[in-house]
Amino acid sequence: MYQHRAAPGGLRGKTVLLTGATQGMGFRLAFLLAARGATLLLHGRDQQRLAAAAGAIRTQAPEASVRTYRADLADLEQVSTLADTVLSVEPRLDALVNNAAVGGGIDPTVRQTSRQGHELRFAVNHLAPYVLTRRLLPLLVASAPSRVVNVASAGQAPIRFDDVMLERDYDGVQAYCRSKLALLMATFDLAADSVPHEFTVNALHPAHLMDTSMVRQSGFAPAATLDEGARPTLRLIADPELDNTTGRYFDRYDDQLAHPQAYDAHARARLAALTTNLTAPFLA
Structure with missing residues (x-):
């Protein structure tokens, strides 16, 4: 078991794009990154909250x-525009942290959809980071060695390919768990298709039930602090011991197995085909 410690080494000269940076674990992680000298690209969907986060x-x-970028990840067109803006403005990108997410919701029986009509959790938690990562790969490769860190969850549920968008018997918590497994499957696919010395891509469950509005809105009692989640995430961004580690899932500091479906080649191929089809207009 990995012993808890702060991620070694500084990040001066490194540029990190962090989605969902205006609240919760992302906000706490931004402070840890700034303290280590990183150039921060903060993403949020509200300009006033972005300005307040940057000011703090x-x-x-x-x-x-600190530079800020606004986009609503529930709209893949805005995700694509976000990527275009970063590519046109930023000279380098050493780490992309896909942290923003939608939880189970205040009322998990209410099914919500994205701007493109996809189930909201699948769209924000899987399709958006997929588009953002794929669009930013040229800059990540040009900044090699770089890292992609996907904030997943220990809450994982198998994807039902006969009802991927959960149009029957909707449950927001199940939707969240399926979307996070989709994110993990995409993590493993990208790692398998990439050259490790150019960039690595890993995922983690940062902490169990952190003290966030997402957790409280879903009806759960917080069981961990934001710092307890931010520090394992910082490790995946900064620890030189992980320079050659890719395609892995961590539960906090420990390398763990994800849900069995994440290792099912047929399921991964089906998800990849579906994801490619849904995101093609935003990757051109």
């Missing part, structure tokens, strides 16, 4: 370089 980080770390 600059107050605590006056030397930090």
Whole structure:
């Protein structure tokens, strides 16, 4: 078992794009990254909250370089535009942290959809990071060696390919768990298709039931602090011991097996084909 410790080494000269950076674990992680000298690209969907987050980080770390990018990840067109903007403005990208997510919802019986009409959790938690990552790969490769960190969850449920968008017997928590397994499957696929010395891609469950609005809105009692989740995530971004580690799932600090469906080649291929079809207009 990996012993808890702060991620070694600084991040000065490194640029990190962090989605979902205005609240919860993402906000706490942004402070840890700034303290280590990283140039921060903060993503959020509300400009005022983005400005407030950037201001708070600059107050605590006056030397930090912080830039903000607004996009609603429930709209793949905005995700595509976000990627275009980053590609046109940023000279390098050393790490992409796909942290933003939609939880089970205040009322898990209410099915919500994205701008493109997809089930909301599948869209935000899987399709959006897929599009963002794929679009930013040229910059990540140009900045090699770089890292992609996908914030997944220990809550994983198998995808039912006869009802991927959960149009029957909807349950928001199940939708969340399926979307996080989809994210894991995409993580493993990208790692298998990539060259490790160019970039690595890993996923993690940062902590069990962190003290976030997403957890509380889903009706669960928080069981972990934001710091307990941010530090294992920071490790995947910064720890030089993981320079050659890719295609893995971590439960906090420990390398673990994901749900069995994540290792099912047929299921992975079906999901990949579906994802490619749904996202093709935004990857051109």
